[in-house]
Amino acid sequence: LRSFNKAYKTQNQFLNSEIHQVTKIWSKVAQREKTLLMKCARLQAHNCQIESKYLMLLRKLQGLPDLASEHKEMVKGLIQEALQWDVKEEAEIPIRQNPIKEYDDYGFMTIPEYEASDWKLLAKIQALEIKSSNLLNQEVLEKPLSEKWNNLGELSPSSELKALLRCGVPPEHRQRVWRWIVSHRVQHIRSPGHYQNLLKKCEAAEHPASRQIELDLPRTLTNNKHFLSPTSQLLPKLRRVLLAFSWQNPTIGYCQGLNRLAAIALLVLEEEENAFWCLVHITENLMPPDYYSNMLIGSQVDQRVFKDFLSAKLPKLTAHLEHHRIDLALVTFNWFLVVFVDSLVSDILFRVWDAFLYEGTKVIFRYALAIFKYNEEAILRIQDSLEIYQYLRFFTKTICDGRKLTNIAFSDMNPFRMKLLRNRREEYRLKLEAEMRELEKIKTQYLMAQAEHPSSHLDGAVSEDDDDDDI
Incomplete structure (x- = not known):
């Protein structure tokens, strides 16, 4: 042994x-x-x-x-x-x-x-x-970031979560994170069976916006394979989300651009009810009132506010654009309306949305300023108005470093407080409403003048040669 x-x-x-x-x-x-x-x-x-x-x-x-x-x-x-x-x-x-x-x-x-x-x-x-x-x-930034998300555990509002969202959510965590953000922000209005009841309403009656929705469905994310084919599984989901929303918010009903917001939500969240509540969160929690109204008042106001911020943050570039009489709203209006969809490459777009869904519209302002800062030197070198407009049509396609853009948006550009944004919005809203009242007054006076002189209408006038023309 x-x-x-x-x-x-x-x-x-x-x-x-x-x-x-x-x-x-x-x-x-x-x-x-x-x-x-x-x-x-x-x-x-x-x-x-x-x-x-x-x-x-x-x-x-x-x-x-x-x-x-x-x-x-x-x-x-x-x-x-x-x-x-x-x-x-x-x-x-x-x-x-x-x-x-x-x-x-x-x-x-x-x-x-x-x-x-x-x-x-x-x-x-x-x-x-x-x-x-x-x-x-990959090794220096992405892997450590992914490990932080893996170790984060249960989500709760915090400065740590805010910082992580600004860096971007890894694809494997994005659905869970977006679902939590939306649920957290709409819990006061979300009730069991509400979405299904809206769908029943869609089946019972046709909404006035349904025709425009049908026209916009094939125009949605035309560079995405999930929306390219008329037989795509996401198109019926998108239709139901937009129709349900048109009944959910009758003050908006449907506005062109909502199809792209809902489509992005569907790509990440997949379940149409979650995408519906994401659209509600964007339009009713994050964006100001009247952003998607017929007159797009909130959107017009933000363009004026953005012009102010650009002048303060990038004065040299602003002077250059004003010298060449460049109307920036022709470029930036759509950025704000659809949160950069179809403007930024998807690798950067989803990173913007990660922060936007949590923090709100100030993220749009930050990234819009960062895009111009990123391309400032290239724009300053162009000395012809037409060439500047041509460059601005595609200059977001020249942004290749998403990390650099994010650093500019949240670090390099001096921050501005939400209070400042609210004050500027209120100031320009009052001015815009006054302008609209003045325009309405001019329109009314014109119509009254036309009614007083009906003989001045030339609807029945003919040219001297009309009698000789063949019909």
């Missing part, structure tokens, strides 16, 4: 030693694999940057006015070739990770099918730059 016991002890020591050695080898291999993957990510990011610079160079060459015709054709051919590269081929090369996919996690085209080749080229440059940035930030 003693010799057996000694033999077992010796065998156990040997096995423990083997296990220890294997563990050390496995640890070294795991560390080496991690190092190689990080190196691979850096190399791929570098490759994306080279490809992006190549495309930028082609775009600049294309715009040269004195380029020889044969060289123009050559550049045009190279651009077409670059845009036709099949990104799926990258997946066939084992060493290359995370190729640019045709669609992102939420179904948006990575490179939308723009009619203008220049816009498509910009979209590909942006996709490459964003991919490069994400690869380089």
